[in-house]
Ligand SMILES: O=C(O)CCC(=O)C(=O)O
């Protein structure tokens with residue numbers, strides 16, 4: 001299909017490159033964290049208040065967007081002229097283990113007010129969806145925080161304005177290669193406080209539980225809540241940012257949309273509790289470190305870099 005990125009070419013160029021190993025520092029940090037008593041890090045919610053109608057409209061807009069010619073997706077700005085961007089595969093991949101058979105639009109939500117005025121069904125639908133999901137994300141963050149602290153906290157309302165959050169719309173085209181050798185989305189944790197994800201009925205999302213990959217069964221009524229790295233640090237490891245991935249599908253394309261609850265760049269993330277597992281860091285510093293690692297090695301290291 002001419003809307004598909006050149007996955008096959010990229011796949012061939014990466015095929016045969018050396019398989020990389022996890023570094024020893026990463027390994028030992030992971031082992032240390034595995035011993036922690038953790039609260040649930042990935043779960044589904046129903047009765048969330050986001051109507052089936054808006055979810056269906058989002059999917060429809062997503063299909064229209066992704067089914068456009070590849071070159072148009074690369075070149076054109078669909079929502080505004082500066083910040084949203086399209087990407088596919090993984091531009092920094094040097095081996096197949098780092099390559100994702102998917103494409104995505106990354107949409108920062110700092111212009112939602114402006115989109116409401118635009119005369120396109122894409123911008124108005126995205127704006128409407130973003131507003132509803134922002135509210136839900138705040139509520140869930142508050143509940144998780146209160147559950148952990150034992151009292152209410154306004155930390156999330158203060159630091160995570162909708163304008164510092166973003167959406168990611170993803171499409172996973174059918175993949176002719178065996179799912180043993182390629183992922184739809186490579187294993188990762190999310191670099192935010194929490195993610196709200198809506199997946200279609202195709203399936204393929206998996207989480208790592210006790211060392212095994214477990215599928216998250218699609219449920220049209222449910223949204224998936226995924227605790228991110230920042231919540232893990234803030235809760236001093238009580239909530240766990242779960243590693244997850246998407247496996248490929250031979251026949252059918254898959255769509256998902258995620259809302260990423262993020263603080264402003266200057267927000268400091270400090271462990272609540274003693275002894276602190278991680279040193280205090282700003283979200284800017286965290287993001288920069290993640291980007292630097294991904295750029296130089298193709299892999300995200302994430303929280304282990306900030307261990308005390
Ligand atoms: O598409 C999915 O189900 C997962 C997407 C995801 O994990 C992400 O965008 O970070």
Ligand SMILES: [Fe+2]
Pocket residue numbers: 188189190244
């Ligand atoms: Fe994710």
